[in-house]
Amino acid sequence: MIGGIQFVILLVTTAIFSVVENAVYHCRNGQETTQSSDGTAKSSGCSLRNDYFIFAEKNINLNIRSYNNNNNNNNNNDPGKEIAFVLDGSGSIDPPDFELAKRFIADVMTTVWSKCFNCKFAVVQYGDYVKTELSLKENDNRAKALTKVAGIKQITKVTITASAINHVLEHIFVKEDGSNDNSKKYIIMITDGRIYRDNMTLTEVLQNPKMKDITRFAIGVGPDVLNHIVALEEMRSIASDPDEKHFFKADDYKALPAILDSLQMSITGLDDPGKEIAFVLDGSGSIDPPDFELAKQFIADVMTTVWSTCFNCKFAVVQYGYYVKTELSLKENDNITKALTKVAGIKQITKFTITASAINHVLEHVFVKEDGSNENSKKCIIVITDGRIFMDAMNLTEVLQNPKIENITRFVIGVGPEVLTHTIALKEMREIASDPDDEHFFKLEEYSALETIVRHLQLAVTGIDDNNAHQQSFPSLPPHQ
Template identity: 20%
Template sequence: MRWFSLFCAIFSTASSVDVRAARTRRGAAGCAGVQMEMVFLADGSSSVSQVSFDLMKKWIADFVDKFDVSQTATRVSVVQFTDNVSDRNGFGFPLSGQAARVKSDLANLRYMTGNTHAGNALRYVKNNVLSRARKSASKVLIVLTDGVSQDEIEKAASDLIGDKVLVFSVGIGNSVDANELEKIAGLPEYVFKTANYNALTGITDTLYNKLCSSLKSDNCISSVKQDLSFIVDSSSSITISDYQKLKTWMKSIIEKLEIGDNASRVSILQFSGQSARPQGRWINPVLTFDRSTSKEAVIGAIDGMKKLNGDTCIGEALDYFYRNMFTSQAGQRSDVEQRVIVMTDGKRNCPAEIAKPAELIRAQEAEIYAIGIGHQCGYGENHNCYDRQELHEIASKPADKYVFEINNFDQLILKRIGILGDVCQEAECPDIFADIVFVVDSSGSIGPKRFDYMKNWVKSIAASFKVGENFARFSVVQYTKTAKTVVDFQTLGCKNRRYLL
């Protein structure tokens, strides 16, 4: 059944709405409209067995059925790996948008047998399969394995993530290595484990929903009016390769925004520092709001950033930002949403405090995200680690929304998805698939004024949804001693939500 929601001013079992009218999901609404290249990297090693391989084939086929397979939407490939890798000769197939062909090729997939070389397989997918991806398409890789790789996987996985491939790893049985699965996927929330091949069906909906929600965030183009700021660490502890990943991460967010006076504007401050010289080349205002006139201007400013080296003067950077960049003179707008993203891989080692300037920024109704990369400092540890307390001093509340602690810069690239959920806001009518019922008290104790308040609240909730047969539908039930349906489930366009109550 589809998600069924019940919003009640006061809940009553006397509802006259027929909930049996709630609908079941049809089609691939969760990933509707997303252009995607979806690759399955399937373990064909000798530990799998023919019976288990057939179960894996069936699961892949059932999972693919949830998507719109076509040349303009989702294209599918299966790559099988042992110590060899193949997407040909019946052991796999290259990217295809022909639904009937995909179904036939899956049914006829042959089992290879051999050893488990996942690293080689990941490189093959990057260089031989996803190299043929459509430029406008999202890239998704689902890795299924029941063992531990016999070759190195970390760099191969990192290279895929650096190419903005969304990777999910599925470990089957008791012989998998949880750390290896996370290295492949990049984030623990992209790792799935099952007891055996029969249990694969138990992860289908969760994996589907995670995949679609991640792609939805990653494919939004936001025209919301906001001022978005990056305050990023450029100290000596960051390597050149990680610094490039930092820039890739920033650009991946900018690419999802419309930039201009009537949309988003951007400011960028990079910092390192030296306690004796907290300004000058140690704090570099890369871009101010008034100079972020186009997406090309912002991307160009990021491309032109040079690594600074030095200490980690977070407090000085926040203070400089507040006094010199978070001002109307620098183009900051008082009538739009304010979001600030602060990234560091280190603990403060300069004199200025963090809490006060962060508080001043938040007092301007700015949301601050704080990202710590690497590992939390242990007792007496002061170098090459971040301080969790400092992240909490910087960030808005609640911490579970605004504080990110991640292991490496590959995960930073992936975490753009979580941040984009806020930075790239949902449209006015989000395309959630739901039947929503309001059960409204209409007794004499309510009074006309409070009833109007309740009506307006119902309308405000409805106004945030996209309404239609494949989206949200509404019903309203009023009750006193008896109940009556005022609005029954029906297909209403967004413009017709005014008929609710």
């Protein structure tokens, strides 16, 4: 059963990498990473989101290129895109900053993969010598690819940037390394300073005929780039024209997240605001505790199944009984394990069935900017209940006529005889569900049958029919404490 799906976490560095979706880095103490008017990313004490290696330990195959979906990036006739990171590992970079650079690479990879199913990555590091750390051939198992990035050891010493770029031309974008002649190609350079002790010249490398049609981005980090005339000139030479679209400047390595969205858009051409899904969970007294646990397990199963095909989906859970409570907010999706643990720990409220108030709570307190909502994202509400509204101060029709509910897709799951055989309850369910009912209203005889609709709901939410999703290895809902 899908309830047996398991999420696995791999600790890859001293910090845990906390996917999908939407803001890639979050800052401590309410500080934010921003991009100034001159294009320079600035940061003050931000901590990095570290969740992108979470799938690695059990060899989970995230070969999204094999998914059968309607994304135009997954067209069999599309030769795809190949992106080569050229990572400065010279001695001028402090080890913690080198770790931040690796995490940034992983964030770009996962963010691009969420929108471009036919994109492949390579990573070349340089210092005293040049080394291919990840080849284009090593993208089929994306968990392993991320693990390889996590395991990169800094080379140190000199800064042979020209030789590293040349290495991409001679050893990465070649058929033997899995390159397709017809694919669009990108080079992304990340460095903290000017070239030093390189046997090759930058000009001769950039004039190599093999460089034709390759789009190049340069990311210059820190004062040795931003305040050095020669280094700035090198960055502008590396970056494709125009500079304002291809040359990114960051005050320090902690500021890299500020440029991620711009870089992703430059590569994919897609600005995807993602999807937000709010579960409205009936926790009233008519539901037996074991059935309430099954409802929680179902929510976790839907979350993991949707996440397997939609990296840019976020979830919230609102429970209702004699009051309404946000159990999981949209802001709490960065660490998938913690999100699932929060679902596991939900305590049943009991007593009344104030369904209308709970749906209104989603409109007023969940799908709002303060809770991490993006006004441009696609939004879904999924109500799970075992009966009609009881003792609710709000009127269902009034809530459903709220202008804020416009463009929100609503699913309702009615469970048990109090729904299936009760005229008023059925009327309420049909009123809640978006039209047509046969696509948005699920009727089940008991809570144990919830597992049978996980895949149907996943397809309805994501629009992606992933026949391999049930074969992936994800963690089960943590045990209720």
